[in-house]
Amino acid sequence: MHQAYKKIDRYIEVYEACSGVIGKELPSYSQWKYLEELHDNEGLFGGRRFSRTLYNRLGSTGECSLELYKRFYQLRDSMPEMKKLKLPSEFELADTVEKLEAVSNSRSHNTDLDDRIRGRKAYLVLEYADDKFRVVVPGSSYEIMLEAINQDNCLMDYLEKHANGETTIVFLRQTAVLDESYVTMEIDTDHCIRQVYGTCNSTPDRAVFEFLERYARKKWLYYNPCELIEGIMELNDYEDCDDNVMSYIEEFAKRTGTGEGRHDMAPKDPDNAFEQLTLESLYPELFLEPNG
Known part of the structure; x- marks a missing residue:
């Protein structure tokens, strides 16, 4: 008691x-x-x-x-x-x-992994910056893991793939706050910007896509904003996308569209071709004139 x-x-x-x-x-x-x-x-x-x-x-x-x-x-x-x-x-x-x-x-415990990641950073020529944004190539597994936690995404699943050159992970930072995570990007082995996600796999702002258009031209990368947005919306069960981003996609389609549905954003080069698909070429039904 x-x-x-x-x-x-x-x-x-x-x-x-x-x-x-x-x-x-x-x-x-x-x-x-x-x-x-x-x-x-x-x-x-x-x-x-x-x-x-x-x-x-x-x-x-x-x-x-x-x-x-x-x-x-x-x-x-x-x-x-x-x-x-x-x-x-x-x-x-x-x-x-x-x-x-x-x-x-x-x-x-990641000595070998880090050696491979540092090796890739040494020869990759993907870093680029302007007054608003900077593209950063990670230099260690630790940096990629930090990005995964800060962005709350599945980036850790890409550690080995990035280290082996099966794909490439880069970080997009705001120039004013380089030490803070902002946008994570994947560039595949076909030199295509394959995925672009904000925190928790959200849609980045319009300014990010405008920067990526300039970045892709500078680095001779395939860039298709419609495909990127489609991937984001699919991952998020097709929730509504920001109107400013959607208006950018429409403007991009009109600005870059040709009769063949393609537009070259960089000079022709037989060893390093660069083309951008337009929204109209992927979804022609959206651009049909109404009957009558």
Whole structure:
């Protein structure tokens, strides 16, 4: 009975100290354990400020999720470059922790992979910049993993392919904030810009596509904005696309379209052909005149 009274006294003590943040709803198991650590100033949460976001996330989760959130904090705190990483939802938590574990392990276990990635960076001539954007070629597996976490995408699946030259991953940065992830891009072995995604596989702004048109011309790459947008919309279950982006695609089609449905954006070269398909050539039915 003595132990039972001690537990009751402790519960009362913690509740009185934290009643201001608990509210009317009884805390879940994970929320209560979180408040205990804050109150006792012990464990991972000892010395930290109360996080309403974390407390709410723990409302419907069990002990396992609390431990995963602890691991998230441990990993994030061990890598200064991750300090801006937002707290994941309970649905994203396991995947985020797995990615952070991979990043942490990569620092000492990816020597061969990094050698190949550095080798590719040394000879690839894909970097380019203007006053708004800069294209950056990654120099290590660590950089690609950071991009995967910051962009919340599946880029880690492309590590070996990029290292082996089966495809090429590049980062598009805003010139004013080069240290922040912005857009991830894939260029395939046919010198075609194959994928372009913002954070969480979102559609980049119109300015990005305008830059990519100039970039493709400069680097002699195949560029088809309609195909890129189609890929993004398909991945996101065909949710509505930004009107500014769609208007750019329409303008691009009118500006570059010819009778053959193709337009060359760079001089002819038998060893390095460069062509751009137009929206009209891919979807001619959209451009038919109405009957009557």
